[in-house]
Amino acid sequence: MPIITQAKSAAVVIDDAKCIAEKGCTVCVDVCPLDILAIDEGRKKAFMKYDECWYCMPCEADCPTGAVKVNIPYLLR
Amino acid sequence: MTDTKTEIIEADILVIGGGTGGPMAAIKAKEANPGLKVVLMEKANVKRSGAISMGMDGLNNAVVPGYATPEQYVKEITVANDGIVNQKAVMAYATGSFPMIQYLDKLGVKFEKDGSGEYNMRKVHHMGTYVLPMPDGHNVKKVLYRQLRRLQVAVTNRYMATRLLKAPDGRIAGAVGVNTRTSDFLVVKAKAVVLACGAAGRLGLPASGYMFGTYENAANCGDGYAMAYHAGAQLANLECYQINPLIKDYNGPSCAYVTGPFGGYTANNKGDRFIECDYWSGQMMLEFWRELQSGNGPVYLKMDHLAEETISEIETILHTNERPSRGRFHERRGNDYRKRPVEMHISEIGFCSGHSASGVWVDENARTTIPGLYAVGDMASVPHNYMLGAFVNGGIAGRDAAEYCANVELTDYDEGYLAAEQERVLAPTRREDGLTPNEMEFKTRRLVNDYLEPPKVTAKMEIAQRRFAEIRDDLSELCVRDPHELLRALEMQTILDCADMAAAASLYRTESRWGFYHLRVDHPETNDDEWFCHTVLYKDEQGRMAHAKREVDPYVVAVEADEMAAYHQLRVKTPAAAE
Numbered sequence: 001m002p003i004i005t006q007a008k009s010a011a012v013v014i015d016d017a018k019c020i021a022e023k024g025c026t027v028c029v030d031v032c033p034l035d036i037l038a039i040d041e042g043r044k045k046a047f048m049k050y051d052e053c054w055y056c057m058p059c060e061a062d063c064p065t066g067a068v069k070v071n072i073p074y075l076l077r
Numbered sequence: 078m079t080d081t082k083t084e085i086i087e088a089d090i091l092v093i094g095g096g097t098g099g100p101m102a103a104i105k106a107k108e109a110n111p112g113l114k115v116v117l118m119e120k121a122n123v124k125r126s127g128a129i130s131m132g133m134d135g136l137n138n139a140v141v142p143g144y145a146t147p148e149q150y151v152k153e154i155t156v157a158n159d160g161i162v163n164q165k166a167v168m169a170y171a172t173g174s175f176p177m178i179q180y181l182d183k184l185g186v187k188f189e190k191d192g193s194g195e196y197n198m199r200k201v202h203h204m205g206t207y208v209l210p211m212p213d214g215h216n217v218k219k220v221l222y223r224q225l226r227r228l229q230v231a232v233t234n235r236y237m238a239t240r241l242l243k244a245p246d247g248r249i250a251g252a253v254g255v256n257t258r259t260s261d262f263l264v265v266k267a268k269a270v271v272l273a274c275g276a277a278g279r280l281g282l283p284a285s286g287y288m289f290g291t292y293e294n295a296a297n298c299g300d301g302y303a304m305a306y307h308a309g310a311q312l313a314n315l316e317c318y319q320i321n322p323l324i325k326d327y328n329g330p331s332c333a334y335v336t337g338p339f340g341g342y343t344a345n346n347k348g349d350r351f352i353e354c355d356y357w358s359g360q361m362m363l364e365f366w367r368e369l370q371s372g373n374g375p376v377y378l379k380m381d382h383l384a385e386e387t388i389s390e391i392e393t394i395l396h397t398n399e400r401p402s403r404g405r406f407h408e409r410r411g412n413d414y415r416k417r418p419v420e421m422h423i424s425e426i427g428f429c430s431g432h433s434a435s436g437v438w439v440d441e442n443a444r445t446t447i448p449g450l451y452a453v454g455d456m457a458s459v460p461h462n463y464m465l466g467a468f469v470n471g472g473i474a475g476r477d478a479a480e481y482c483a484n485v486e487l488t489d490y491d492e493g494y495l496a497a498e499q500e501r502v503l504a505p506t507r508r509e510d511g512l513t514p515n516e517m518e519f520k521t522r523r524l525v526n527d528y529l530e531p532p533k534v535t536a537k538m539e540i541a542q543r544r545f546a547e548i549r550d551d552l553s554e555l556c557v558r559d560p561h562e563l564l565r566a567l568e569m570q571t572i573l574d575c576a577d578m579a580a581a582a583s584l585y586r587t588e589s590r591w592g593f594y595h596l597r598v599d600h601p602e603t604n605d606d607e608w609f610c611h612t613v614l615y616k617d618e619q620g621r622m623a624h625a626k627r628e629v630d631p632y633v634v635a636v637e638a639d640e641m642a643a644y645h646q647l648r649v650k651t652p653a654a655a656e
Binding site for chain 2: 001002003030031032033034035049050052053054055056057058061062070071072073075076077
């Protein structure tokens with residue numbers, strides 16, 4: 001069967017103004033146990049790439065600039 | 078994606094899993110012999126991986142002199158687990174408990190102490206006092222990481238181990254892992270391997286339908302159980318599922334162990350207590366389930382009768398440790414501990430010895446049934462072991478493996494087996510279209526809920542086996558587009574293996590035991606004549622799932638018959654005049 005891509009809302013939100021990924025920071029991406037965050041190569045900002053969040057919060061706690069906010073995923077909010 | 082590299086390295090000890098027990102195994106092996114090369118392979122990043130990613134709010138099973146003796150603890154766990162325990166392994170934990178607390182304390186882990194510097198112990202269990210709060214327990218992973226660096230343990234992050242490798246003579250020879258971001262392979266040849274992969278916590282589907290809204294860290298999906306099975310190790314008492322009383326939808330602990338000593342308790346919709354003890358056991362879960370069945374549900378964690386300063390303290394502990402997003406969840410729901418009790422429910426099923434008794438069989442030295450292979454933590458068969466058990470048994474495994482290494486040489490593995498495994502791993506990358514890991518995992522876990530959850534019904538579990546076989550046939554259509562999806566595809570196959578094991582193990586034990594954990598409708602009675610034994614599940618010579626009974630070794634701590642029934646009397650007794 002062909003594979004399709006469907007829209008999902010992102011529980012983990014990055015404040016682009018505070019994110020310093022363009023300076024080489026990858027802390028949130030590094031610490032995520034589920035490996036769901038990535039750096040957008042075009043914008044050089046972190047973002048939630050996969051809807052597989054355990055809302056555990058190392059990304060938020062370890063971010064050096066306070067750019068990450070973990071919301072509870074909508075399905076269980 | 079077909080252009081993947083394979084790197085081969087050598088080590089004395091390979092530890093798989095960098096959460097709790099794994100790092101401690103590596104640390105204690107290096108402390109025993111700093112000359113050893115110890116490699117720690119982790120699917121995520123050791124800094125924040127595993128069940129205690131954000132720390133822990135307390136020790137649930139601390140055996141502290143003056144409050145409890147190892148003998149008392151062994152007795153309590155024997156009773157809580159309906160007598161089916163390897164007491165020698167529980168005793169090895171119990172005697173190692175206090176020295177490990179002191180060791181962690183020395184490293185910088187913070188435990189609650191009273192004014193005179195004594196540990197501030199609290200009672201939650203039915204019989205003894207074993208809970209030690211950790212209101213500032215959020216730094217556990219940092220402390221472990223520092224020690225790993227200090228002792229020069231070699232860490233490989235973002236490699237998911239997929240299969241163990243064995244020597245022709247049957248002993249362990251290493252393992253193969255695949256990088257979750259590049260799909261490159263890493264083969265580690267090792268004299269000893271310690272499995273520390275956590276629970277099978279992504280087995281049932283959370284009622285919310287959110288696949289990663291699990292109680293366990295969702296990365297803990299049963300890799301260790303599947304690897305041990307495929308290597309031919311014995312797995313014990315898998316039918317003694319993990320099922321927990323959790324915050325509804327959030328699916329995290331509410332957490333009665335923290336709130337209980339402050340005066341919080343589990344209540345029904347009338348605000349009344351219905352269980353005498355909030356300690357998680359199969360019997361407690363049975364009473365919880367009965368309360369829901371009786372129409373007295375939902376069940377709540379009640380705190381609104383407590384004083385403001387008590388509630389503030391509870392909030393500070395619960396919202397900064399272990400699962401800090403609890404506070405965020407409550408806020409959004411308008412839940413306030415002061416005004417409204419927290420709605421709880423019964424979790425989906427999983428395997429986890431940390432809370433129940435389903436794990437890879439180990440003895441008192443953390444040895445599995447394969448020479449050179451160890452298992453520790455949530456995935457090893459020492460029951461009710463929690464975080465401190467993972468540390469203690471990790472330490473036992475590390476020291477024993479260091480000793481074992483001194484007497485063996487590195488061995489070759491079967492090249493053909495490795496090639497076949499690499500082909501299995503990469504097969505989903507070779508397809509242009511097909512089924513996605515996400516939908517195959519969802520369906521497997523939805524069927525686990527439909528057919529395997531207690532109360533267990535023989536006919537339903539047999540349907541589950543047929544449906545799982547259909548999904549196994551569908552693996553020939555499993556398709557991935559990048560290394561991350563390949564990680565999920567491999568995890569999905571682990572989950573399917575665990576689902577098959579859960580069904581087979583539950584069908585084998587034709588009695589009911591451990592309260593709700595193994596409540597079989599067709600076999601409602603506990604049958605000590607036939608089933609006062611461990612069950613072990615293993616892959617036989619023909620590659621089939623096989624079972625055997627394993628005798629319960631003679632107790633090292635005697636338990637009287639009347640004491641054995643203590644956990645069967647958890648329901649609050651209703652005064653005769655009230656009814």
